[in-house]
Amino acid sequence: MVDEASFDSLTTPHIPTMVRIAAVLVGQAYAEDAVQEALLRAWQARETLRTSSAIRPWLLRITVNLCHDWQRGRFGLEGKMTEPLDVATNIARLASFANDPGSTNHAAFLDLRREIDRLPDEYRLIIVLRYYVGLDASEIGAALQLPSPTVRTRLRRGLDRLRQQLDKPFSVMEGTR
Amino acid sequence: MIFHTPDHASLPSAFEEFLIADGATWRDQLTINVTEIQKQFHEQRAHLQQEEIPSTIRLPSAHTHITRHRLIWGGIVALLTCLIAISFSTIPMHTPSLRSSPPPLPQEIIENPLAAIGSMSPQDAFTKSVTLLPCNGVAARTLSITWLAASFDYGVAYILADCTNLLKDPRSVSALLPFGKTLSGEWKIMRGSIIPQSPNSRMAPFPDHSDQSAVYGPAYNVTVPVWLSLPGNGYLGALMPADAQQYHDALAYWVSQQYIFITGIFAQAPVRPSCAQSMTINNYPGWICQQNGLAFVTLLLSGNKTFFFAGNAPRDQIIEDAAQAQAHLSELFPH
Numbered sequence: 389m390v391d392e393a394s395f396d397s398l399t400t401p402h403i404p405t406m407v408r409i410a411a412v413l414v415g416q417a418y419a420e421d422a423v424q425e426a427l428l429r430a431w432q433a434r435e436t437l438r439t440s441s442a443i444r445p446w447l448l449r450i451t452v453n454l455c456h457d458w459q460r461g462r463f464g465l466e467g468k469m470t471e472p473l474d475v476a477t478n479i480a481r482l483a484s485f486a487n488d489p490g491s492t493n494h495a496a497f498l499d500l501r502r503e504i505d506r507l508p509d510e511y512r513l514i515i516v517l518r519y520y521v522g523l524d525a526s527e528i529g530a531a532l533q534l535p536s537p538t539v540r541t542r543l544r545r546g547l548d549r550l551r552q553q554l555d556k557p558f559s560v561m562e563g564t565r
Numbered sequence: 566m567i568f569h570t571p572d573h574a575s576l577p578s579a580f581e582e583f584l585i586a587d588g589a590t591w592r593d594q595l596t597i598n599v600t601e602i603q604k605q606f607h608e609q610r611a612h613l614q615q616e617e618i619p620s621t622i623r624l625p626s627a628h629t630h631i632t633r634h635r636l637i638w639g640g641i642v643a644l645l646t647c648l649i650a651i652s653f654s655t656i657p658m659h660t661p662s663l664r665s666s667p668p669p670l671p672q673e674i675i676e677n678p679l680a681a682i683g684s685m686s687p688q689d690a691f692t693k694s695v696t697l698l699p700c701n702g703v704a705a706r707t708l709s710i711t712w713l714a715a716s717f718d719y720g721v722a723y724i725l726a727d728c729t730n731l732l733k734d735p736r737s738v739s740a741l742l743p744f745g746k747t748l749s750g751e752w753k754i755m756r757g758s759i760i761p762q763s764p765n766s767r768m769a770p771f772p773d774h775s776d777q778s779a780v781y782g783p784a785y786n787v788t789v790p791v792w793l794s795l796p797g798n799g800y801l802g803a804l805m806p807a808d809a810q811q812y813h814d815a816l817a818y819w820v821s822q823q824y825i826f827i828t829g830i831f832a833q834a835p836v837r838p839s840c841a842q843s844m845t846i847n848n849y850p851g852w853i854c855q856q857n858g859l860a861f862v863t864l865l866l867s868g869n870k871t872f873f874f875a876g877n878a879p880r881d882q883i884i885e886d887a888a889q890a891q892a893h894l895s896e897l898f899p900h
Contacts, residue, residue: 403602404599407602428610457680500584519588547580
């Protein structure tokens with residue numbers, strides 16, 4: 389049984405990563421709240437953690453699951469009558485971070501983030517977890533409950549797609565969506 | 566607009582470096598206050614340890630055998646408890662004036678008050694903490710939430726869900742959900758009612774969560790008062806009488822095949838929404854809004870009380886009915 393002090397010492401090193409995950413999933417404004425709640429969930433479920441060495445992927449998975457729950461609440465319930473089904477109930481939708489306060493002033497970076505926001509969710513999630521949160525493929529796989537090869541495949545395809553998007557004139561892409 | 570980065574099309578590694586650099590910039594500029602997060606977490610943990618764990622929190626299933634055993638034993642205990650309760654219960658719990666209702670499916674509404682901690686309005690808290698799966702436990706095709714009236718701590722949400730192809734009957738589900746901050750500071754659905762589509766439909770109040778035991782809030786059948794001239798006929802009405810606990814709120818609605826009218830009162834001053842157009846009724850200041858096919862009048866009464874009247878009839882009809890209802894408040898919501 390993990391006591392309070394042990395739990396705190398085990399979880400503290402991973403909090404920054406949890407915040408980054410939450411920031412890309414639910415937005416910076418909600419990230420710290422989401423992590424507080426993720427820690428609560430982890431505390432409640434601490435008996436299910438078999439070894440302390442597995443705590444990082446376990447915490448990251450809890451954070452991702454919690455953020456998906458929040459997305460379901462935020463985006464699902466804010467859906468209006470006029471929105472189509474795929475928008476109103478899209479639980480995998482990510483928070484847009486193209487306009488985050490942390491954005492660089494460099495126009496190219498802003499364009500890059502905008503185009504990342506436009507990627508299909510299955511690619512976007514993996515790209516932001518890899519390059520913005522800083523997770524490797526095995527950690528992403530653990531967090532998303534996907535095999536590492538699948539993560540690598542999606543990452544490669546996502547990068548290809550992102551490159552294609554960035555090479556196209558913006559107006560053309562707008563017209564094809 | 567064409568995006569240009571040096572050689573990114575021809576050199577994947579350079580493109581990846583570009584992503585890595587932007588990721589590093591983003592991480593560097595993201596403010597992370599670990600101490601504050603831990604402080605808040607410790608407070609919430611201490612709070613949790615004094616209370617029952619909310620039923621909406623689902624634990625991760627890393628090693629589900631432990632949870633499964635608990636569920637099995639929990640199920641056996643619950644079954645035995647039910648059997649004992651049934652064998653000893655000889656007096657029906659119905660009050661003649663109350664409509665008995667089947668319990669709603671538990672998965673239709675999921676509340677997670679922890680997610681609403683720090684929310685500054687009922688709308689924000691509701692969005693963060695409540696998940697509605699109104700179509701027999703499935704998310705609606707579309708869902709509209711109209712806040713008929715709200716203060717900083719309390720609001721009345723009218724939910725309209727399109728369940729086409731998800732439910733045979735009814736095809737849409739509407740509900741009236743008073744939502745507010747409890748005395749302990751938690752945001753919760755106070756009580757509520759699924760509104761029937763027609764007189765033949767069921768009326769199933771949501772559980773009253775105030776005592777954590779899923780007891781229904783009372784809902785009385787009421788007819789349309791003679792002084793209230795609603796269009797058409799064939800109305801089914803319900804009254805959720807005044808709650809003496811906190812907001813002293815009372816609600817009533819009348820629904821026909823074509824129309825719905827909802828009125829209510831609560832003991833807090835209203836917050837003016839962005840859609841508000843100022844007006845005065847019976848010398849009380851207020852406003853009217855139109856959203857999602859509904860028009861709703863809100864009035865600030867003496868003693869910082871809020872009165873509202875809403876419906877899907879034309880705006881002028883709503884104003885006229887609001888004036889009538891306000892003039893007959895004591896008759897409408899007797900204490």
